Every structure is written in structure tokens, then in C-alpha cells.
Amino acid sequence: MAPQTTIPTLHSLSHSQAHRCLWMLEELSAVDPTFKFNLKNYPRKVPYNKDLLTVFRLGKSPIMTLETTDGSPPPLIQFEPGVLTEAKSILEFINEEYASERWTPTSPEDKRRNRFFCEFATGTLAQKNDFTLIFEILGQIAPWPLSWLYRLMGLPMTMRFKSDLQPVFQILDDALSEEKPWFGGAEMGVSDFNMNWGMEVAVQRGYCDLSKYAKLRDWYERVEKREPKKRAVERGGKMDLVWFGHKGTKFKMEELGASGQKKVD
Structure with a gap:
């Protein structure tokens, strides 16, 4: 590994996509x-944690800031000097800047595969998860009696999007084998870090029944058993992707916003 010229600080909101960055x-x-590297944890608050706004104007996790080792001004990587946002982009930066592309496959075939599954994880899987979650979460967090109404109204769309997810999980299962047990191919790639978020959401919220997808289940369990993954949970906190840490919280309509939907990072 090349000597560090910058020290990163990960600003991590609990129960958020920052977890996959911390894992890497x-x-x-x-x-x-x-x-x-440094880690700064932020708890979820209602309607959102305003402290993140002091780090980057959108206030969305994950955010990674850079401090130079020689005291010079931080480099411009994306938009503002010394500030990186978007989990996929942060993972790519860590891999290239600090890990000497450790998680970039060497073979052309696996390199293309890794690139595809990075897009598949952050596009197809994450998008369909989000569609399902949006229709579920309104009924989950809205105050009574709106909660039962939202559940009833959202049920047809929730079932539709859950059904749409099943071919996605089948593709993921089919892609894995003894020769290529990772989405990066023979070895773990950046795509495996990206895939972890979508699969954590799908498993915790019951969108994916891993008993139906043996190879995908093995991949999921292999990831969860890794010591650095356990360390990320210890330092960043265990993720609750069902209630996002708000189980039992009673929200007021003004906190949910005009649309009745609580802001979820």
C-alpha cells in the first residue's frame, strides 16, 4: 500500500448506507x-439529524471528509474540497486511493462482471427495494388511524414490487458458483460491498427468503461472518432496516411532512 497523504473521516448516520463504507x-x-481513518457516528433524529448539514449541505449519509497529512488544503475530489458523498463513489475512492485497487479484479472477465454487479446493486436491486419500502413505510410509521389506511392502500403496490424482486434474487443466485463465489468473481470485489446494502434491506424486511436461494444465502452468511464486517457493526452499530431505529416512536404529522412520509436517508 502507498503511504497515506490524506486521513479520511467517515460521517456515518445510524442504520444507513454508510455501513458498507465502514465495512470496506x-x-x-x-x-x-x-x-x-476516523469514524464519527450520528444517531437518527426526527425529522433528520441536522448535524450532518454542517459537514455537507445536503446532510445525507454517508459523507467522507479528508484531512491531509502535511497540513495542506484538502484535495478536490468531487464537488467541494475534501468532501466525498454517495456510497458507491466513496467505495470507489477508498479502493483506488488507499487500497491500491485491491477489490478490482485482475482478469478482464471478472473486471466486467464486477462493474456490472456494482451497477446492478445500486440500480436494479436498490431501486426495487426502495419502491417496496416506500409503500410499506407509510403504513408503518404514520399515526393511527392513517396507518391502517396507508397499509391498505399500499398493499397492492407492495405485493407487486415484492414480486418484481424475486427474479432479481434469482439472477444473483445464478451468478454465484464455487469458481466465482463473489460478485467480483473469484475474489471479493467492490460489487460485493455495494451489494451488501441492498441485500441487508431485502433480508431484514423480508423481501428475500434466503432459503430459496442457496448460493445467495451462502454469500450473505460469508459476508456476515467476516471479522471486519463484525468490527463495522461493533463500531458503527447494528443496522435496523425495518424501523431504522425508530420502533415505538410516535410521529407527528408535521414531522412526517406534508406528504405524510418521514424522511429516510
Whole structure:
């Protein structure tokens, strides 16, 4: 690994996509003990945690900031000096800048495969998860008596999107084998980090029944058993993607917003 010229700080909102970025940072720390990074955790608040707005104007997690090791001004990577946002982009930066592309496959075939599953994870899987979640979460968090009405109204669309997800899981299952147990191919790739978020959502919310997809289940369990993944959970907190840490919270309509939907990062 090349000597660090910047020290990253991950600004991580609980129960958010920052978790996959923290996992990669922990993986890198496991193979390179000299690698340094900082972590700042932010709890979820109603309607949102305003402290993140002081880090980047959108206030959305994950955010990664950079501090140079020689005290010079931070580099411009995306839009503002020393600030990176968007989980997929942050993962790519960590892999290229700090890990010497450790999670970029070497063979042309696996390189193309890795690129495809990065897009599949953050596009197809994440998008269909979000469609399902939107119709579910209104009935889940809205105050009574609106909650039962939202559940009833959203049920047809929820069932439709859950059904749409099943071919997605089948494709993921079909892509895995003894020769290529990772979405990156023979070895773990950036795509596996990206895929983790969508699969965590799908499994926790009951969209994916892993008993129906043996190879996908093995991949999921293999990830969860990795020591750096466990370390990410210890440092960043266990993810609750059913209630996003708000189980039992009674929301007021003004907190949910005019549309009745609570803001979820």
C-alpha cells in the first residue's frame, strides 16, 4: 500500500448506507494495520439529524471528509474540497486511493462482471427495494388511524414490487458458483460491498427468503461472518432496516411532512 497523504473521516448516520463504507474501511485496516481513518457516528433524529448539514449541505449519509497529512488544503475530489458523498463513489475512492485497487479484479472477465454487479446493486436491486419500502413505510410509521389506511392502500403496490424482486434474487443466485463465489468473481470485489446494502434491506424486511436461494444465502452468511464486517457493526452499530431505529416512536404529522412520509436517508 502507498503511504497515506490524506486521513479520511467517515460521517456515518445510524442504520444507513454508510455501513458498507465502514465495512470496506475495516477490511482495509485488517490487511494494512498502518492505514488510518476516523469514524464519527450520528444517531437518527426526527425529522433528520441536522448535524450532518454542517459537514455537507445536503446532510445525507454517508459523507467522507479528508484531512491531509502535511497540513495542506484538502484535495478536490468531487464537488467541494475534501468532501466525498454517495456510497458507491466513496467505495470507489477508498479502493483506488488507499487500497491500491485491491477489490478490482485482475482478469478482464471478472473486471466486467464486477462493474456490472456494482451497477446492478445500486440500480436494479436498490431501486426495487426502495419502491417496496416506500409503500410499506407509510403504513408503518404514520399515526393511527392513517396507518391502517396507508397499509391498505399500499398493499397492492407492495405485493407487486415484492414480486418484481424475486427474479432479481434469482439472477444473483445464478451468478454465484464455487469458481466465482463473489460478485467480483473469484475474489471479493467492490460489487460485493455495494451489494451488501441492498441485500441487508431485502433480508431484514423480508423481501428475500434466503432459503430459496442457496448460493445467495451462502454469500450473505460469508459476508456476515467476516471479522471486519463484525468490527463495522461493533463500531458503527447494528443496522435496523425495518424501523431504522425508530420502533415505538410516535410521529407527528408535521414531522412526517406534508406528504405524510418521514424522511429516510
